[in-house]
Amino acid sequence: MTTLSLASVLAESARRRPDHLALIEGEQRITFAQMWDQVRGQAAALEAEGVRPGDRVALMAPNTAEFPRAYYAILAAGAVVVPVHLLLSAEEVEHVLRDSGATLLLCHVAVAQTGVAAGLAVGVRTLTLGPEVPALASVKRLEENQATPLPLHRTTQADDPAVIFYTSGTTGRPKGAVLSHLNMVMNATVNAFDANDARPDDVALGALPLFHSFGQTVSLNTTWRVGATVVLLPRFEAADAIALMVRENVNTFHGVPTMYVRLVEAARDAPELPRLKIAVSGGASLPVPVLEAFEKTFGTPIYEGYGLSETSPSASVNQPHFGTRPGSVGHALWGIDVEIARAEIDERIELLPVGELGEIVIRGHNVFTGYLGNPEATAEALVDGWFRSGDLGTKDADGFVTIVDRKKDLIIRGGFNVYPREVEEVLLRYPGLSEAAVIGIPDPVHGEEICAVVVPDPAAAGPLDVDELIAFAQDHLGRHKYPRRVEVVDQLPLGPSLKVLKRELRRQYR
Known part of the structure; x- marks a missing residue:
């Protein structure tokens, strides 16, 4: 039996660096020891609300301190986190709650109107997170429960589900990708x-949505795995x-x-720029002209990487080594x-020689365990021990992987393949x-x-x-491109x- 919990990421940093700042959000300064105490308290509160190991708990919150606190509390209670995108409609949230089998929804007061409505519609109990709001007085706040903190996080197996990410649903309803504790850790x-x-003394900006x-x-x-500090930005505005x-x-x-584009624009009027050591895209x-403009403006290399929700997400990245x-x-x-595998063969994986164009396939500790309740989609995605990404790319003799485009974004004009990214790279110069953004429209x-x-x-x-x-x-560009x-x-x-x-652009301009 191999036990492992994603909650140990925070627990170990609290043990090793208790007085180091874990989180900065606005005026809040929270050390690792303080955060772990708060998390264990909320985990006990969740248990008092009936949450048991293996239960699925949906979490709907922006990039405020409430998100990581509740996220790790769910994990510490041995439950499974179901992050909910904040831009979903109530009907779309209903699908996530229903499909995931969530028994509880934790919803930040800033998005409670949508969350509470969705919870009521599908019969999932909702607790709010964050400050008291008179209009939500009838909905219980998780913070009201002052349970005695758990001494340790609950035991989970390495292969137990830790997080269920709902994919963006470019075709049909979003599917729940199940990530294990081993995947995530x-x-x-x-x-x-x-x-x-x-390094442990790094300070990282948490501007990407934490639900993603x-x-x-x-x-x-x-x-937090390295013991460094996260500075949360609830809403990204470049300036x-x-x-x-x-x-x-x-x-x-x-x-x-898009963030790098905005930062380059905002830098023109900024009185001072940050001294960045690491920038990851x-x-x-990432269009090369954007990369070049950012590196020239900020004096920092960008390390572009690649991955998907189904791969935890990181699969490859430009690395200093x-x-x-x-x-x-x-x-x-x-x-x-x-x-790189032959893209036109679905039932098996046939790897291609160096330099040839095909579908990117991935295997390793990062590949998800499957789509929740959807064995057909799982069987299509996991073939011969590899995950089929749906992305087209190449791999050169030096081992560098290049993304050409999504299979579904490929444009076929007059029988010739046109890859939108190639066209976009030229336009941006x-x-x-x-x-x-380049799309194909019916002709x-x-x-x-x-x-x-x-x-x-x-x-x-x-103009x-x-x-x-x-x-x-x-x-x-070529005449067909x-x-x-x-x-x-x-x-x-x-x-x-x-x-x-x-897909929205194709719908609008078709």
Whole structure:
């Protein structure tokens, strides 16, 4: 019997560095010892509310101290965390609660209107987190229960479920990806000690949503695994983020590409910039022009990585040990294999030679145990011991993995394959352009036509000239690749994890 708990990430840092700051949020300063005491108290309160080991407890909260406190309390009680995206409608939250079999919903008062309504609709009891709010007086607060703290976290097996992440649901209803304690502890550990030069005295900005796998594993669990400090930012605004990083001496930033775009823009007016040691990008492919602009502005290399909710999430990342390569997602993390397989074969894994384009497949300690209650989808995703990512990419002779695009985002124009990321990289080198998303739209002649949805740079001297942009693309791309249609917008639609929602763009412009 092998026991392991994700709660030990916090418990061990509390034992080793009790007086070191674990968390900063606003005026709050909480040490590891204080946080672990609070967590054990909330775990006891959950048990008093009837939570038992193995129960699924949904957690709906922004990046405030309430999230990590409740997150680790659920784990310490031996229960399973079901994080809920904050941008979901009440109906979508109902699906998560119903599908996960959650017995309790912990909901921050800031999002209680949606959470409480969803809980009532499906008969799941709701407790609120955070300050007292008169309008919510009828809903019990978890903090009201002053139970005697648990002496230790409850026993769990290494393969027991720790977290159930609901995927973004680009096709059909979101599915619950079940991550074990082993998955989550190992991913935090290899991120902390093998990916980058993380140190106990680092200070990391927690601006990524903690309900998402990237923010949860890399910003929270990894930082606490090494015994360092997390500074929480409840809502990401680039200018506020820069000011907060300067004020709190933040040296580590984790973000998605849209965050890096915003930081470069905001840096133009910032009186002072933070001195960053580590900057990590994930969640979506980082355009090389954005990487170059950030590194020039902040004087810090970006280590781009790759992963999915089903892989805990980190699978590969540019690592100082191997060197970095702009445009790639680096090497597989310790104990993980990332390879390229023939994409058109579904029933088995056939690995391809170096340099060939195919589907990225992953195996290792980070791969999830399956989709909750969905054996068919699990069987499609886990083949011959590998997880099929649905992403297309290559791996070169030096071991660098490069993402070409999502299989479902591939555009086929006149029988020729067009990879949106390649087109986006070219467009973003056009002066006066801030963001670009390329999609395929139905076309009676070519099957699909290429459409670019772009956001002008707010600092540009004049309005964006669409004809010039198309001509620029035509000069730098093959005849079948350049966009024939360009839509100019103020902003691109973003999901809860700040990824561009291309499905929304396809729906809007089809």
